[in-house]
Amino acid sequence: MAFRREKRNHQPLKLPLPTQTLALEIHHKFLLPSPDSHPLPPSLDSPPGIQALSDLKKLEVIGHGNGGTVYKVQHRWTSEVFALKVLRLGPDAAAGSQQANREADILKQVDSPFVVRCHGVFNGDDGDICFLMELMDRGSLHDVLRARQRLPEKLISYVAWRVLEGLRYLHGLLVVHRDIKPSNLLINDRWEVKIADFGSSRVVERNAHCSSYVGTFAYMSPERFDPDRCEGSYNGFAGDVWALGVVLLECHVGHFPLISVGQRPDWATLMCAICFGDPPEVPDTASPEFGNFVRRCLEKDWTRRATVQDLLNHPFVERSEGWTNDFDE
Structure with a gap:
C-alpha cells in the first residue's frame, strides 16, 4: 500500500499516475522474518511519555492516500508535534496487516538523517495500523x-x-x-x-x-x-x-x-x-x-x-x- 500525499489526479504534472499494487512476487527470500511469525510491535522508539494513541491529539489532516490518512498530531503533555500515518486495512485485512508488518519491520532498522524517522507503530481503532512519524512540515x-x-x-x-x-x-x-x-x-x-x-x-x-x-x-x-x-x-x-x-x-x-x-x-x-x-x-x-x-x-x-x-x-x-x-x- 503506497501512501501518497497527492491526489490520484497528478494535476501539476498533467499525469494522473496509477498507483495500484499488483502482488506478483516471484521466489523472494527475505532476510526479515515472516510477518506471520510475530505480532505487530507496539512501538519502535517512542518519545518519552507516548505509550498509546490516547497520548496524542489530532490537529489536522495533512495528507490522504490509497487506504490511509496522515494527521498532524500533538503530544498532549509536551506539545511536541508529529505526523500520524493511519492505514485502514479494509476488507482484505490479512494482506494489509502482512504488508504493514513488513513496513514496520523495515522501519525498526532505519535510523538515518536522510530517511523520515518512525517513532512507533500502534494498533488503532477498527484494526487500523498507525505509524507515528517525524513531522516533515514543508510537505513533499x-x-x-x-x-x-x-x-x-x-x-x-x-x-x-x-x-x-x-x-x-x-x-x-x-x-x-x-x-x-x-x-x-x-x-x-x-x-x-x-x-x-x-x-x-x-x-x-x-x-x-x-x-x-x-x-x-x-x-x-x-x-x-x-x-x-x-x-x-x-x-x-x-x-x-x-x-x-x-x-x-x-x-x-x-x-x-x-x-x-x-x-x-x-x-x-x-x-x-x-x-x-x-x-x-x-x-x-x-x-x-x-x-x-x-x-x-x-x-x-x-x-x-x-x-x-x-x-x-x-x-x-x-x-x-x-x-x-x-x-x-
Whole structure:
C-alpha cells in the first residue's frame, strides 16, 4: 500500500499516475522474518511519555492516500508535534496487516538523517495500523513542483545528494525502496529532503535478484515494468536509481518526462515509453554534468546503469555539498 500525499489526479504534472499494487512476487527470500511469525510491535522508539494513541491529539489532516490518512498530531503533555500515518486495512485485512508488518519491520532498522524517522507503530481503532512519524512540515517534493513547476540545477543537485545518501544507507541494509517519486520525498522545516513511505519496500539477500511489480508504474524501471526482458530477475537496487533519474529530470523540465505533455498516462502508454521508447532527451538548457548524470540513471540495461556510489561521486552531485538551500528562493 503506497501512501501518497497527492491526489490520484497528478494535476501539476498533467499525469494522473496509477498507483495500484499488483502482488506478483516471484521466489523472494527475505532476510526479515515472516510477518506471520510475530505480532505487530507496539512501538519502535517512542518519545518519552507516548505509550498509546490516547497520548496524542489530532490537529489536522495533512495528507490522504490509497487506504490511509496522515494527521498532524500533538503530544498532549509536551506539545511536541508529529505526523500520524493511519492505514485502514479494509476488507482484505490479512494482506494489509502482512504488508504493514513488513513496513514496520523495515522501519525498526532505519535510523538515518536522510530517511523520515518512525517513532512507533500502534494498533488503532477498527484494526487500523498507525505509524507515528517525524513531522516533515514543508510537505513533499511533489508540493514544491506544483508550486514552482521547475527547479534550478543547484536545488536539483541538493535533492540528488540527499536522496542518494538515503539510498546508500537503505541499500546497505539490503532494503530496496521500490517507490521513489516526488510525493515520497518529504521536506522539513530545515529544508532537509528525506525518503518516506516503505509500503512497497523489501529486504533482499545481498547480490540477490528479485522480481516484482509493486509501486507506481510511471517511475518503474524497464526491467521492473517488463521482467521478461531480463528473464524474470534483476537487481532491485538498480530500479531505485532509475526512479531517481526520472524524478530529477522531472524537476528540470517541470512535467513527467517520459511521455509527451497531455499524453494519456495509461498502462499501455507507460509500458511502451519506458520499455520500448527511446531514452528521454535531456534539454539543451541542462548543464553537461546534469545531462550525463541523468543518462547514467536512465540506462535501460540495468547491468550498465550507474550505482548509487557511482552517482555520489559524480561531479553534478559534488557541487551540492555545503550548500544551504531554500526551496522558496
